Amino acid sequence: MTKIVVVGGTGLIGSKVVADLAEQGLEAVPASPHSGVNALTGEGLADALKDAQVVVDVSNSPSFEKKAVMDFFTTSTTRLLAEAKAAGVGHYVALSVVGTDRLPESPYFQAKTAQERLIAASGLAYSIVRATQFFEFVDGIADSATVDGTVRLPPALIQPIASDDVARAVSRAAVGDPVNGITEVAGPEPFGMDELIRTDLTLKGDPREVVTTPEAGYFGTPLKERSLLPGDGALLSETRFEDWLRASERA
Template structure:
């Protein structure tokens, strides 16, 4: 099979490409730096000629309200249109667990718009919603730091190793399209506070931690379980525990 990874030079894209290259399939990386632009449409049809599977892991370069929605909608429409022209057989899209419950946020409205466009199109698809990556938990630690105190949303997460996420996305890409949503999460359901506490202890970091339910997450107020898969959803659990991942950092 020929598989094109759109956004394949980014953080998660490079991991997906690396795992795909362990297979016998033909792997092509598409990104603006390689002459493929999902906003202008430049190079899309050309790169998708003869392609069986497209994995879309593009991300908006800005989180501004007036930019992010336009990026996600334009990019997705252009990719799908090029896939129709080139008879792509399977569209695999990376989304986020909890997207449909966080529509106060322009970012999540953009992700929701992508999902709806894919569902309404004629190409077989698999939408892979993952929980937040372990690496992003560490980023949040700094984003929510105020002086010597880290004030985190008072909610649960079920974060996942980016390596596990990449492997899961590859598995779905090599399988039959589900024409629906699958959910991919790590094995540990903990509050943000507990993730960050474990991280700080591993680094002998003495910053204080507080749960603050008023803190917004990309502009949306989090409920206790906004970022974890619900029991009704199709859930695939990855193997790597946060404590084991921390040992490698």
């Protein structure tokens, strides 16, 4: 049976990937500090990767501060790659972000770019799945842009995706052949960021006013109109934001 180790396997995406792979009859092993495996320190890594054919890295930094986030992704990825090589892993899969190489001013995107480069240069067969922002984090965009009860956002385009669809894309990559490159996944429709948040707040009965401000950033980072959109050939999911939001509210 194929053994797939999912690093970050107890988080939002990781837990869904583990469940999806298990439903396919595969041995999916969640690896995280909760299970005694720490990619940052190396604790438990060698044992976790023993006899693994595939490693899936969906871990994320607990801090987005510039030095901390860079240290997390470069240190953990370097350790993971080394242990994967030592274990004879045949396929290294990592989750990244659409637009990573277009936002050099963002410390988080800088760190994800560094991670991608380490993987590509490792000599291991690999697949990088870049996803757009998750529906689950739309509220965080609104909160980060709120000052004195007003949400100030640019009209730059964004094409968010449900986390379930991201997990399925990562699972597909894990059971498929390495592409030795990048695959992008996104939701079915683009929105102006201001429009997306306005829709979100309206459907939730949130009274905050959304003001369109072209100079406003994305978590403090300036955007061009298409900085966060996938390129040609991206895989588009079918789950629409409004349908997902209404289902979530009912749940």
